[in-house]
Amino acid sequence: MSVHATSHIGETFVLNLGPQHPATHGVLRIKLTMDGEYIAQAEPVLGYSHRMHEKMAENRSWHQFLPNTARMDYLHALAFNLAYVCLVERMTGIEAPERAQYIRVITTELNRIASHLVWFGAFVLDLGGFSPLLYAFDDREYILDLLENVTGSRLTYCYFRFGGVYNDIDEDFVPGVKDFIKRMRSRIPMYHSLVTKNIILVKRLKEIGPIPAEMCRKYGATGPVARGAGINFDVRKHEPYSLYSAFDFDVPVYPEGDSMARYMVRMDEILESLRIIEQAVNRLPDGSVMADKVPKSIKPPKGDCYQAVETARGSFGIRAVSDGTSTPYRMKLRSPTYSNLSLFAEASQGMLLPDALALLGSLDLVIPEIDR
Amino acid sequence: MYTYLKEICVGTWSLLVGLAITIRYFFQPVVTVQYPHQALPMPPRFRGHTELVWDEKKAGHKCIACMACQRACPSGCITILGEKGEGVKQKTTLASYKLNFTTCSLCGLCVESCPTKALDFSKEFNLAGTTKETYVYDLLKRFEEKYS
Amino acid sequence: MTLHPELVELIRIVAYIVGLIIFIALNAAYLVWVERKVAGHIQRRIGPKEVGPWGLLQPIADGLKLMTKQLIIPYGVDVTLFKIAPILVMIPSVMCFVTIPFGENLVARNLDVGLLAIFAFASVNVLGLLFGAWGSRNKFAIISAARVVSQNVAYEIPMLVVVITIVMVSGSMNLHDIVTQQMGGFWHWNIFKFTASPLMPVAFIIFFVCMLAETNRAPFDMAESESELVAGAFTEYPGMGFGIFFMAEYANIVVGASLATILFLGGWDSPVGIFPGVIWFLLKMYALVFTVIWIRWTFPRTTFYSLLNLSWKILIPISFANLVLTSAMLKVF
DSSP: OOOOOOOOOSOOEEEEEOSSOGGGSSSOEEEEEEETTEEEEEEEEOOTTOOOHHHHHTTSOTTTTHHHHHTTSSSSHHHHHHHHHHHHHHHHTOOOOHHHHHHHHHHHHHHHHHHHHHHHHHHHHHTTOOHHHHHHHHHHHHHHHHHHHHHSOSSSOOOEETTEESSOOOTTHHHHHHHHHHHHHHHHHHHIIIIITOHHHHHHHTTOSOOOHHHHHHHTOOTHHHHTTTOOOOHHHHSOOTTGGGSOOOOOOOSSOSHHHHHHHHHHHHHHHHHHHHHHHHHOOOSOSBOSOOOSSOOOOSEEEEEEEEETTEEEEEEEEEOSSSSOSEEEEEOHHHHHHHTHHHHTTTOBHHHHHHHHHHTOOOHHHHHO | OHHHHHHHHHHHHHHHHHHHHHHHHHTSOOOOOOTTTSOOOOOTTOOOSEEEOOBTTTTBOOOOOOOHHHHHOSSOOEEEEEEEOSSGGGOEEEEEEEEETTTOOOOOHHHHHOTTOOEEEOOOOOOOOSSGGGGEEEHHHHHHHHHO | OOOOHHHHHHHHHHHHHHHHHHHHHHHHHHHHHHHHHHHHHHTTSOOSOSSSGGGTTHHHHHHHHHHHSOOOOOTTSOHHHHHHHHHHHHHHHHHHHHTOOOSSSOOSOOOTTHHHHHHHHHHHHHHHHHHHHHHHTOHHHHHHHHHHHHHHHHHHHHHHHHHHHHHHHHTOOOHHHHHHHTOSSGGGSGGGOTTTOTTHHHHHHHHHHHHHHHTTOTTSOTTTOHHHHTTGGGTTOOHHHHHHHHHHHHHHHHHHHHHHHHHHSOTTOOTTSSSOOHHHHHHHHHHHHHHHHHHHTTSOOOOHHHHHHIIIIIIHHHHHHHHHHHHHHHHHO
16 A cells, blocks of 8 residues: 655655665665655765766777676676677677577576576565575575686676687586576475565555656666566567577566566566576587687777667667777667666655665666666 | 455465475575585686696796787786897797786686787685785796796 | 561562573573574574584673773764663663563562553653654654654554453453463463453464564564664664663563463463473463564564554454453353
């Protein structure tokens, strides 16, 4: 049940939520004008971890920008890798071999599940439930181990290369992924009965924090936020990149637009990602994982190019302008949570503080990605 | 009245289900590794800071001081000094290989760019120090210490 | 030579007070340890284990750490309220123990209005939290203060209504008498006294829920709610100031669990009707405390209005229904 303040007569006070606050997951600061426990006005203040990734791109070669992509969204680093790699491959006409493409899809989707698991845990933690976080991390550990064995790192992966991937998967990877799929499918019902059906959680999420489709369009919100508002948009489905058109998967859409809808979208997406991984693992072809003729120094022809991918948080796009030299002329990064967060000010108006924090958690924010 | 009672029953049931799940986990064995006392094996592809690899044929490292890694590094954390060898065809040999690990992002571009495969990742992760200078490694010196 | 009876009484009281304070301090320290261990195992990890065997010295280490910390009085706080608040929270919890009978003869002071005394002291506890939060001059703490007061007002009503039912059944406010009436096996306990009212188990659940809310425990920890209000009322408290709030919280849990044991579970009576003793009291009480901890590590936190809804729309009507039913059945039988 949602409670909205009807008027803001009387005294208000300013509450600084963050930059160090348990619910802002990093260094987001929200300046709240409060009327008692109701939010009269919310103003997100960004930029505490701004690192000028766009400017950095203009000062280094196309190759050298690769590790930067992983450091924006630390939870779904491989999707950012993928976006950049797909972009440069499209600009230069390099074709990655099929096996590499399959490996890219498998690892990106595994990473997406890991990201959703962190979100799930952190979200329930925001709502005051501790144990689901640890259960989610238990599952996530499997993914991290799998990816660590392949890529060599656990969080900020730098695995994809122009024309392929850094190195081939090892022999334990495919059986490990199959085990994980089985394990994860048996864990999801547990999550649903422990958390989703819990009356306390239902009371906190159902009909709380409504974000209508109109508002999503107005602010350019994408990903689970938009899909939770009934907008059927998934870059993987509607502007397929890499190999996504070859897989059979559904886009979960919930029309309610409340926090519960966004929660359910992500939980369903874990299952859809498992479906994609299962198909990809079964069809994984043999062959090399690196294209034959990748030049040492990448010099894309003059022109500009835009590549969007679906990350765990929404559609991430890179627009790169090349002037034919070995450094990009301009690189514009469109990060999904920047748009998703900007609707918070409007959506949270008149809400109670705990509900607003539930709404904030359901947006699934990764601050370094907002600030870039 | 019916929906009111139904909500109470469904709600209470959902709470009991949750309690049943957590108590089941309470009696199950722990899944964590007691880290300082136990440790997991390092995956072979783990990326620590880079190091020079031992080459049997040359009985030493393979670095030819070509500066490819220095050029490839996105953060500019590699500084290589080469010196003209005496006599033998005036080949450059490595005099010092400085890796500033404080700015390294372990991307692996240096390892990939090496034409002689002289670099590889180490397995070191337990790094602690009190000064920044601790992390400016001289890879050549470390190499000599390791294989002397 | 015989001692003056008043002197004996004085020595007895002092001994009890000292014993109770030790009991409370040990409980607070080791319930934190139990809580961390239980939380650990529920989350499939071990919990404290490094300090002493099974981490048993952890509470002592924590206590020493809290005690050695500087007591910072932040700039701009109301110093009197800020300093008095932890004491105001702690003392009532200690006072509550005075009338609690742990065994047949193990009670510091057997008052005829023991039940009333406990509720009177428990209400002061809220005042302490309010003072501390208000005196801190911190916005999170002030929000927390407002929550604490309305939460406690809302939850004292169903709790007292349930307690009135029990008083009607036993016809006494003396805790010792209430237990004595339930002696002789678990079928005599108030929770199963279906001749008084078929809703008695429900009344026990209501009492338990209200106890959770009264002691500010999850899922009703509106006052602290660390993901919303940082640490709520205790945000500004350093070192042992916070430590005392923490101890009081656990002391309150023990009081609540003891009260539930006395009112519903037959106090020191053994379930099979033979060998009653203090051991049964402690077993029942710690089983309830374990449930409290277990609940905390399972559920998310409720919000404030659903908490009030629960109280006013569900708990209060049902407890009143139970009251009416009990009085009717007492009249009939």
